[in-house]
Amino acid sequence: MLCKIGSGGFGDVFKVKTKSNSEVYAVKVIDFIAKELTDKHKRDVYKEVEYLKRIDNKYIVHCMDAWREMDVVYIQLEMCSQNLTNILEIKPQVFKRLPKESMNSYEYIISCEIFKEVLECVQYLHGLPLIHRDLKPDNILISDNSLNGRFIKLCDFGLVTEHDNIIHNKTLNKHTADVGTERYIAPEVIFGAKYNHKCDIHNLAVIGGDIFGINVLTDLDK
Structure with a gap:
């Protein structure tokens, strides 16, 4: 060890x-x-x-x-030496800007690539069909091996659940309520409403805000 x-x-x-x-x-x-x-x-x-x-x-x-x-x-x-949280913490320093300053074009392009790979990971998961239910930067890993041209991977499958849209639409049964991490959890999950894979999309919106320096939970209301 x-x-x-x-x-x-x-x-x-x-x-x-x-x-x-x-x-x-x-x-x-x-x-x-x-x-x-x-x-x-x-x-x-x-x-x-x-x-x-x-x-x-x-x-x-x-x-x-x-x-x-x-x-x-x-x-x-x-072994994945870093997660997205680590990357977001050092990103402003790497590109020599203050946290509240706007990104330059190079940082923006790299941020787009990171978010694109995150979206591809979740798209694959939903195709299985599975819902992650705890998507957040801590659970998005940076692979040490990018031989396949990718470096983003999902981890922590403790809250993953299977989801079949056809069955889901025909039954009153609901997935477990109030699971996930508070900052990223979708409202329908918090309040015990019937939900599907779109709850992960809410997480992705917040994660995207983290990547591009926008607090989507507050900034978009201003």
Whole structure:
């Protein structure tokens, strides 16, 4: 184990190096006892493992392996050294501007490319058809390997749910209410209304604002 690189509600993520071939990976460690996880939260952890192992695609962080030892679950993932939050924090410094100053054309073009790749990731997920329900910069990773011409990947599938539009339109059943991260969660999810994949679109609008320096929750009302 080299160092801790992240943490969340369910567990912590560590950078590790294998003894056999010195390959570097990220390992997510979820301790059911230490985190005092409920049965529902445990099911969410197992669901995340199921989806990550089932989806092997350039748009999603790659899961090499997952296993359980006693009350601890380990998820071995490809190493992504940064997430979108990290990039947004340093972006003004890289382009030598103050946070409130307008972007120059170079930064704008790069911001467009970042957002385009995020949109492609979500488009792929919705085609499966799955709803992420917790899209935010922390859950958008920057891959260390861009050999396929892409560098943006989605992670954290603990709140992912399957969504079939045909079934959804014919039933009164609703997806779980009030899930996600407060700043990004869609109003229909907060208030327990019937919702579909469009709740992710709300998240994307807020993320897009973050990328381009606009607070869409307040600035557009001015």
